[in-house]
Amino acid sequence: MYSNSKIAKAVRLAMIFGAGAATAVSTSAVSAEEEESAEKVERIEVTGSRIKRADMETSSPIQVTSAEDIEISGLTRVEDMLNTLPQIEASSTIFSSNGATGRGGIDMRGLGAHRTLVLINGRRMQPGGGSSGSADANSIPGALVKRVEVMTGGGSSVYGADAVAGVVNFVMDDDFEGLEIDFIGGGYQHNNDNSYIQGLMDEKDFEYPSGSSDIEGQNYGIEITMGSDFADGKGHAVAYATWKRNNEMKFGTRDYTSCALNATATSCGGSGNAVIPNFYLSPLNESGSFDWGNYEYLTLTPDSGFQPSSGNVYNYNPVNFFMRPDERFSFGSFVNYEINDNFMPYMEFMYMRDQTKGQIAESGTFFNEEYRIDYDSPLLSDAQRSYLTDAFGLASGDQFATYIGKRNVEGGARASLIQHDSFRIVLGTEGELNDTWSYDTSIQVGSTTVTNAYINDFFAPRITTALSANGESCADTADCIPYEVFTYQGVTEESAGLLTGVAARSELSDQFIFSAYVTGELDFTMPGADTPVAVVFGTEYRKEEYERIVDEVYDKGLLLGQGGPTHALEGGYSVRELYTEASVPLLEGKEFAESLILELGYRYSDYDTTGSEPTYKIALDWTPVDDWKVRASYNRAVRAPNIGEMFASQGLGLWSGEDPCATDDPSFTAAQCANTGVTAAQYGNIAASPAGQYNGVYGGNPDLAPEIADTLSLGLVGQLTDEIDFSVDYWKIEIDEVIGTVSEDVTLTQCAETGNAAFCDNINRNSGGSLWAGTQGYITATNINLASRKWEGVDITAAYNTELSGNPFSVTLVSTYMMTKEYEPLPGNPDAIYDCSGTISAKCFPQPEWRSVINANYDMGDIGLNAKIRINGEVTNGDYDGDDKDDYLVGTGIGSQTYLDLSVRYTVSENITTRLGINNILDEEPPMTGNTMDPGAFYDQLGRYIHGSVSLTF
Structure with a gap:
């Protein structure tokens, strides 16, 4: 065992691993450790290893966020707090409405939530309800979180699959004693004074808010936590119950989102599915369908005649939810x-119900269906028949074909009503086998049910009937009610209400895990060390099942605003695993080797879908002198394809971007567009999608192989003075056999430039050359x-702890420098490789090279101040298609953005604590981008966030 002084130093160095934790170490805490005898020091398990240690050391970089950090932020959703960390990118959040899942994802490094393993007390969290199996952070009770440990650089050999980017471990305060009731509330406020966007809206005569807003998007809740010993101190129980509610906000509540910007962010654009409809209209060709070689793009005149359409678009932004309404209830214990040192049973139980609503702009016909209309139809006016005769030579008894773009403003917005119900139960026991060996075995069951009702979307068969074509009469x-789409403002609320439908689906996710391991010290030491070798031997069986049940409306894609069908899905897999770890002290108490420890890990995983795959790690932890540490690790991580990736049915969906062969001035040459399937007659005559949305076919592949990842980290941890600690860690993650899709714009670009059939065979243009009109x-x-x-990249943390006027004062820094974020779409094509670090484009989520958080705390006893x-950092425009895209943002990129958060804590009495704070006190706005780019969720979306809380403790 280590001496007492070494224990204290190990504790101090361990805290340096996370700057957020550095402030948690007080002099009294370290002194208490020093006063304990070595024999009484409890062995604990830290994130990154199942070996229980007395020294708390690990070779893996770990960032710690404390419960106090969460409370100071004022954010009521745990995922929002984690998304402020430089290592984490926002995944699905409450700010997602179009395609909302209702889940709160955690995405480390931007590699995807499905490559981030989420744990609770070191055990895998249950799936959140989607086919990817990724966890839902919504079900984490924030009031009971003691700390959050974020470990970067892989962890598959210790915890199993999905830990490619790293591990997030929620450590719960299961030793809590007493009763605590927290009342929390907050809301957003903003001064709408963006002259640039207001000027664009003035040009289009759009409405928008101006001046200082009220407090909007209010959230409030109650969290109750209680805990106590029982059975004369042999047992301990903690229970919690929470209720939280969040009000919605629409895009129209902010001037900078009150209009849909065009692709170049220079004008308020919108959708061709307009209030006054647009029509692609042509006579029937030889095959009896739309003639893309002889058509016109028209809209209506006020007297219900036809005229060429130009600039007739609908500003769909104001109706969309900027932030979804959400109500959540959870409880657990x-x-x-x-019973004795050898048998200590435990139980964990968690339940959550979450209800939310994702609202987006009204439905429409979306040019999805080709309708054939009789020249003599009563829906047409005499002026329209005359136009058809003059333009196409049509006469009585003929038919014409049309694609219609009509927004259902008379029927109201579309919405997705989502409910999550999830629970997680862990039953297990742990204990000592002897003085140096212990065990832990458990059974875990988790389940999540998601119901989704999609309402107020146009029902395709009813539109066809209401247009009364081909002998199918609305009168019968x-x-x-006839769909008076050819009459200027002729559609009524009553008729629109009869044209919508409802689609329903349910999702069921089930997880079963059996886990057992033993850990202890072997009866030998290395020649240069005094501490024995410690090992772990374990086994785990895990079974994941998922089923999506859909009604006929979803399955056949009968709602026009869905972008395609959503099919049923059923699948699952099981995996049997054996694993081991070893911590081998090589040297201790030597010159330039106060401690040198080798860590080894190996896991054998046998999947019933993809076969067996090993994962392993090797790491070194070297303390050359007191207070300095060098750490290095290599991990082989494997991620087996999840259920959705393997078993999802293939079907139609939508992607946002642009077709470089569209418009009358294509950015690709005629020869390049010919590679993508454009004929000479079509070149320069293909209409671009007004909304920047195009069709894609997506789905699973049961023949997928696992992803193979190699992760490397190399770091230095040190204490410059008694007050200043720091760590610097270089990390690299390389993934081969990546499971995913070739992005649509890469397919277009590579096909155009190379003619490679691997790309070109995936492009299917309709008879007119379009990738969006129809299906x-x-x-x-x-x-x-x-x-x-x-x-x-490089992660940097630093902590400065001192006293100011006799009171504790601390400053911490957490920073990440993203050096490379490189995508290779297909092997053997180096020209297709692109790097998203520090850039934004149609391919790249905005990735600042630098992201940093500086935290200052001053504790004056009853009053605590935090800044x-x-x-x-700045983000420049990506240029991966050989053209200049500097005009795709307002300016030449996204400048560096800095947010200042201030909060104060006041302890009223021993039982009452209050907090008040303002995040983004300077009211910084998110960057504005065109409709082919995503400004990202690194940026505060809604302006200032004002929050407060009252805690009652007994």
């Missing part, structure tokens, strides 16, 4: 009981094993 159908034009982007990805500075 953590119980442990010590009950409850049918016959699309790009195939189903799951395959791609080439590779390479991420690398936080969050910094996102």
Whole structure:
């Protein structure tokens, strides 16, 4: 065992691993450790290893966020707090409405939530309800979180699959004693004074808010936590119950989102599915369908005539939810009981119900269906028949074909009503086998049910009936009102209400885990060390099942605003695993080797779907002198394809971007566009999608192979003075056989430039060359094993702790420098590789090279002050298609953005604590981008966030 002084130093160095934790170490805490005898020091398990140690040391870089950090932020959702950390990118959040899942994802390094393993007390969290199996952070009770440990650089050999980017471990306060009731509330406020966007809206005569807003998007809740010993101190139980509610906000509540910007962010654009409809209209060709060689793009005059359409778009932004309404209720308990040192059973139970609503702009016909209309139809005016005769030579008895773009403003917005119900139960026991060996075995069951009702979307068959074509008369159908789309403002609320439908689906996720391991010290030491070798031997069985049940409306894609069908899905897999770890002290108490420890790990995983795959790690932890540490690790991580990637049915969907062969001035040459399927007659005559949305075919692949990742980290940890600690860690993640899709714009670009059939065969244009009008034009982007990805960067943490006027004062820094974020879409094509670090484009989520958080705390006893500075570095425009894209943002990129958060704590009495704070006190706005780019969720979305809380403790 280590001496007492070494224990204290180990504790101090361990705290340096996370700057957030550095402030948690007080002099009294370290002194208490020093006063304990070595024999009484408890062995504990830290994130990154199942070996229980007395020294708390690990070779893996770990960032710690304390419960106090969460409370100071004022954020009621745990995922929002984690998304402010430089190592984490926002995944699905409450700010997602179009395609909302209702889940709160955690995405380390931007590699995807499905490559981030989420644990609770070191055990895998249950799936959040999607086919990817990724966890839902919504079900984490924030009031009971003691700390959050974020370990970067892989962890598959210790915890199993999905730990490619790293591990997030929520450590719960299962030793809590007493009763605590927290009342929390907050809301957003903003001064709408963006002259640039207001000027663009003035040009279009759009409405928008101006001046200082009220406090909007209010959130409030109650968290109750209670804990106590029982059975004369042999047992301890903690229980919690929470209720939280969040009000919605629409895009129209902020001037900078009150209009849909065009692709170049220079004008308020919108959708061709307008209030006054637009029509692609042509005579029938020889095959009896739309003639893309002889058509016109028209809209209506006020007297219901036809005229060429130009600039007739609908500003769909104001209706969309900027932030979804959400109501959540959860409760649970953590119980442990010590029968004796050898048998200490425990139980964890968690339940959550979450209800939310994702609202987006009104439905429409979306040019999805080809309608054939009789020249003599009563829906047409005499002026329209005359136009058809003059333009196409049509006469009585003829038919014409049309694609219609009409927004259902008369029927109201579309919405997705989502409910999550999830629970997690862990039953297990731990204990000592002897003085140096212990065991832990458990059974874990988790389940999540998601119901989704999609309402108020246009029901395709009813539109066809209401247009009364081809002998199918609206008059012969009950409850049918003709769709007066050819009459200027002729559609009524009553008729629109009869044209919508409802789609429903349910998702069921089930997880079962059996786990057992033993850990202890072997009866030998290395020649240069005094501490024995410690090992772990374990086994785990895990079974994951998922089923999505859909109604006929979803399955056949009968709602026009869905972008395609959503099919049923059922699948699952099981995996049997054996694993081991070893901590081998090589040297101790030597010159320039106060401590040198080798860590080894190996896991053998046998999947019933993809076969067996090993994962392993090797790491070194070297302390040359007191207070300095060098750490290095290599991990082989494997991620087996998840259920959705393997078993999802293939079907139509939408992607946002642009077709470089569209418009009358294509950015690709005629020869390049010919590679993508454009004929000479079509070149320069293909309409671009007004909303920047195109068709794609997506789905699973049961023949996928696992992803293989190699992760490397090299770091230095030190204490410059008694007050200043720091750590610097270089990390690199390389993934081969990446499971994903070739992005649509890469497919278009590579096909155009190379003519490679591997790309060109996935482009399917309709008879007019379009990739969006109707459903016959699309790009195939189903799951395959791609080439590779390479991420690398540097994490920096630092902590300064001192006293100011006799009171504790601390400043911490957490910073990440993203050096490389490199995508290789397909092997053997180095020209297709692109790097997203520090850039934004149609391919790249905005990735600042630098992201930093500086935190200052001053504790004056009853009063505590906190100031936080969050910094996102600048982002430049990506140029991966050989053209200049500097005009795709307002300016030449996204400048560095800095947010200042201030908060104060006041302890009223022994039982009452209050907090008040303002995040983004300077009211910084998110960057504005065109409709082909995503400004990202690194940036505060809604302006200032004002929050407060009252805690009652007994």
